[in-house]
Amino acid sequence: MTIKEIQDSIVDEFSMFDDWMERYEYIIELGKSLPLINEEYKTEDNIIKGCQSKVWVHAEEKDGNIVFTADSDAILTKGIIGILIRTFSNQSPQAILDANTDFIDEIGLKEHLSPTRANGLVSMIKKIKMYALAFQAKG
Amino acid sequence: MLDIQKIRADFPILTQKVNGKPLIYFDNGATSQKPRVVIDAITKYYEEINANIHRGVHTLSQLATDAYEASREKIQKHINAQYLHEVIFTSGTTQGINLVTNGFASLLKEGDEVMVSALEHHSNIVPWQMLCEKTGAKLIVIPMNEKGELILSEYDRLLSNKTKIVAVNHISNALGTINPIEYMIEKAHQVGAAILIDGAQATPHLKPDVQALDCDFYVFSGHKICGPTGVGILYGKEAWLNKLPPYMGGGEMIKEVTFEKTTYAELPHKFEAGTPNIADGIVLGTAIDYLNAVGFENIQQQEKELLAHATKRLLEIEGLKIYGTSEKKTSVISFNIEGIHPYDIGTIIDKLGIAVRTGHHCAQPIMNYFNIPGTVRASFSFYNTKEEIDIFVEAVKKAKMMLS
Numbered sequence: 413m414t415i416k417e418i419q420d421s422i423v424d425e426f427s428m429f430d431d432w433m434e435r436y437e438y439i440i441e442l443g444k445s446l447p448l449i450n451e452e453y454k455t456e457d458n459i460i461k462g463c464q465s466k467v468w469v470h471a472e473e474k475d476g477n478i479v480f481t482a483d484s485d486a487i488l489t490k491g492i493i494g495i496l497i498r499t500f501s502n503q504s505p506q507a508i509l510d511a512n513t514d515f516i517d518e519i520g521l522k523e524h525l526s527p528t529r530a531n532g533l534v535s536m537i538k539k540i541k542m543y544a545l546a547f548q549a550k551g
Numbered sequence: 552m553l554d555i556q557k558i559r560a561d562f563p564i565l566t567q568k569v570n571g572k573p574l575i576y577f578d579n580g581a582t583s584q585k586p587r588v589v590i591d592a593i594t595k596y597y598e599e600i601n602a603n604i605h606r607g608v609h610t611l612s613q614l615a616t617d618a619y620e621a622s623r624e625k626i627q628k629h630i631n632a633q634y635l636h637e638v639i640f641t642s643g644t645t646q647g648i649n650l651v652t653n654g655f656a657s658l659l660k661e662g663d664e665v666m667v668s669a670l671e672h673h674s675n676i677v678p679w680q681m682l683c684e685k686t687g688a689k690l691i692v693i694p695m696n697e698k699g700e701l702i703l704s705e706y707d708r709l710l711s712n713k714t715k716i717v718a719v720n721h722i723s724n725a726l727g728t729i730n731p732i733e734y735m736i737e738k739a740h741q742v743g744a745a746i747l748i749d750g751a752q753a754t755p756h757l758k759p760d761v762q763a764l765d766c767d768f769y770v771f772s773g774h775k776i777c778g779p780t781g782v783g784i785l786y787g788k789e790a791w792l793n794k795l796p797p798y799m800g801g802g803e804m805i806k807e808v809t810f811e812k813t814t815y816a817e818l819p820h821k822f823e824a825g826t827p828n829i830a831d832g833i834v835l836g837t838a839i840d841y842l843n844a845v846g847f848e849n850i851q852q853q854e855k856e857l858l859a860h861a862t863k864r865l866l867e868i869e870g871l872k873i874y875g876t877s878e879k880k881t882s883v884i885s886f887n888i889e890g891i892h893p894y895d896i897g898t899i900i901d902k903l904g905i906a907v908r909t910g911h912h913c914a915q916p917i918m919n920y921f922n923i924p925g926t927v928r929a930s931f932s933f934y935n936t937k938e939e940i941d942i943f944v945e946a947v948k949k950a951k952m953m954l955s
Contacts (some may be wrong), residue, residue, distance in 0.1 A: 431904050432570070450765060462945060464910045465894045466924065486892035487954055490897075 415507055418499050419515040426519035435520055435526035436488065443490030447497060449481040460535045461463040465489045467536060469497075477502050478547055480540065492521065493536055500540050513537055553849045558934050561586040562839075563816070565934065572904025575939045580724055580883055580930030581772045581908055583755060585838075589777060592837040596830045598699040604829055605803060605820070613705040615921040618847035619829055622836030623819070626904050631760045632786050634786035639785040639792070640832050644751040644797040647770030647785035648718070650748055650822060652678040654795030655716060661687030666744075668701050669920065670723040670730070673913040675749045679718055695920065699726040715743040716767075720734050721753035725914040725928065726875025727883030729753075736766050743799065745791060750776055755932065758847050762876060767791050778838030779810060779831035785822070792818050799824040839854070850933040854882035857931040857940060864944040868951065874917075874926055882931040888947075891954045893927045905943055 416426075449458070453470035460467040465486030472479050480501045484490040499515075500508050508545045516522065516533070559565050562584045567574040576584060585593055595617070602611035604619050627638050641647045659665070665679050665688050683690045691714070693706045701719075710717075717739045720728050732748055739746040741773055747768035754771040761769050768791065773782040787795075797804055797815055801824035806814040815821045824933055840851070861884055870889035897909030911918045911926040918925055928945065 433953075436899065436902070440953065464925065465892050486894040487890075488895045 415499055415511040417501055419511075422495060422498070423515050423518045428441065432520070436479030439495070440487050441491070442494040442498075443487045443492075444486075446483070446490050446494035447481045447501070448537035449483045453481070454483065460532055460539050464532075467493055469493070469536065469539050469543075471540075471547070474549055478508065478544060480543075484508055490515075492533055495519075496533075496536055496540060500544075506542040509541060511549065553845070553853050553855070553933065555934065555936055558845065558935075561588070562934055563587055563590065569904045569906070570902050573883050573936075575898055575905045577929040577931060577935065577939075577943060578906045579755065579935075580752060580912075580928060581931040582828075582836055583779070583932055584934070585777055585782070586841050587778070588841055589779065589834055589838050593779060593830055595819055596833055600812070603826055603829075603831070609760050614828060615833075618833045619775075619827075622833045623716045626784055627856060628904065629758060629843070630784075631762050634789055634853060636790055637786055637792065639787065639819045639822045640827050641770070641780055641783045641785050642828065643772040644749060644770045645678075647783055648675055648747065648749065649678045650785055650798040651768055651770075651795070652682040656685050657714055657796055658684040658794070662713065663688040664691050664711070664714045665689070666691045666693060666714055666717040668718075668719045668730070669916055670699065670701060670728060670915075671718070671720055671914065672724050672749065672751070673915070675718050675720060676916070686833065688715035689713075693719070693815055693915075695917075698877050699723065699728045699917070700877045700879075701728075701730055703731065703734065704722055706735065710744070711743045712742055712820055714739070714742050716747065717744055717746045719746070720749040721759070721947050722750075722756070722881050723875065723885075723914075724752045725912040725916075725917050725926070726877075726885055727752075727880040727930075728875055728877045729879040731766060731879075732766070736764055740765070752881070752883075758843075761786050773831060773835040773838065777841055778835040782828045782835050784829035784835075788922045789818065793823070797821050797824065801825045803827075818833040819898075824940040845933065853933040854931055857935055857937065858882040858884070859943070860937050861929065861931065861940045861943075864940060865947070868944070870951075871947075872920055874923075883928060884929045885926040886929075887899055887923060888927050888951050891951065895924045895954050896927050896947060896950045899953060900943070901937060901944040903942075903946040905946050907943075911950070 446499055449468050449470045454468045458468045458470050465484050467484045469482045480497045482493045564584050567881050599610055600614040602615045604616040623638050632638055643828040665683055667676055670690055691709050694702050719735055721732055736746050737920050745767040748766045750769050750771040754776050754832055767788050769786040771784055774780040804816050804821050804824040806816050872887055874885045896906055908928040912928055936941055
């Protein structure tokens with residue numbers, strides 16, 4: 413699936429929920445199914461700054477695509493990074509760089525997109541794009 | 552006894568809805584809400600007497616100057632400073648501390664010691680670290696115990712004639728501990744050290760008497776005591792303020808300027824370069840009038856009841872741990888629930904209209920001490936109610952259920 417297709421299906425899933433409680437419960441579920449980062453990659457380099465909770469993201473190349481794994485000590489943050497990873501993992505560096513993240517707004521998490529918000533969703537996206545840029549430069 | 556409903560009616564923001572729920576504001580440690588009189592006084596200043604102060608011969612300038620100086624007098628009385636010129640307007644606690652650390656740069660040398668406590672806010676750590684870097688002085692830290700109290704025997708042991716200044720908060724922002732500053736001031740003076748008290752978290756709850764305390768400096772912020780943001784106070788003993796060099800150069804702080812040499816103005820103007828925050832400086836006086844009208848005894852009584860009620864109710868929640876358990880503490884509860892990140896709790900209860908602070912509260916050394924990433928901090932003010940606390944406790948329970 414392309415990034416856009418994945419984003420559309422996430423938007424579809426979230427449209428089933430009527431209120432924030434259900435949305436947050438779903439995010440918590442997503443957090444629990446996040447592809448976990450290998451403990452050895454929980455390094456200072458992989459930490460995303462600007463988060464109130466700790467977030468680690470690791471990237472590896474597989475057949476020309478980037479595979480992300482991550483973790484956080486806060487479950488909501490874990491769910492949000494899970495959403496991002498589901499969107500961006502197994503995609504080519506170029507596709508990641510070209511993608512936008514408007515769907516975050518559509519699934520009702522707009523407030524988490526504020527650059528001043530302490531959860532650092534913006535920093536997470538930046539980090540993912542930085543990895544894509546780095547892999548592209550290498551390739 | 553306070554008529555809380557009447558008090559609450561003074562604060563327009565308290566009728567707000569947040570995320571569709573009535574606002575429950577428990578982030579008073581970060582900033583207090585403002586009563587109508589304060590909000591109106593800001594408008595009134597700009598509508599009626601706005602002019603630059605201490606400069607003009609015209610009527611408005613005189614009216615603004617009088618109002619500004621009248622506010623200084625109110626503050627002098629409020630904290631019982633001996634002289635009016637010992638009351639310096641600043642932008643807030645942080646600037647007050649930086650003004651002092653900047654001044655001490657000319658007084659310290661290598662081998663001298665500067666002492667802070669393990670309970671400090673970053674603003675009462677970092678400026679002192681910068682001062683130490685600049686002068687070669689050494690930063691000494693007074694340790695604390697499990698209850699979040701400073702270990703006084705260690706304080707006594709660490710003090711020596713090398714200690715030049717001690718900086719300690721009156722009340723801890725992260726844990727609410729009320730520090731025994733009377734004792735600490737006396738001990739500091741016994742070794743000839745100066746002492747600065749960070750009163751940012753104390754002034755919302757009590758009226759400091761700087762002469763009775765005999766502290767050398769006392770700093771606080773306007774916005775935490777129902778006043779506007781961007782204004783604060785540095786109290787300093789006259790002798791110290793005369794000794795310290797000016798903090799900033801500019802207008803207002805000069806006596807005479809030539810290209811060869813400038814002489815500085817007398818206190819307090821020596822430390823008030825540039826056009827000050829006139830409106831908010833004036834309105835700080837209004838805020839102090841408001842608090843005194845409510846009465847600090849009433850404020851303390853209400854907050855004591857809120858603290859007791861919230862402590863009891865929160866401890867009903869299994870796995871909940873309170874950090875900061877000194878018997879001498881103010882209406883602040885810092886807590887965590889086992890296995891749950893404070894950020895998650897804060898995010899969920901925000902959706903229920905409840906404002907608390909989560910994170911390290913600008914006091915990372917305290918969090919490191921307890922080996923936690925942060926806490927949820929609920930800080931109550933006299934305009935909060937037990938009913939609000941009950942709703943808050945239910946919200947925390949709900950968050951716990953969702954997150955476990």
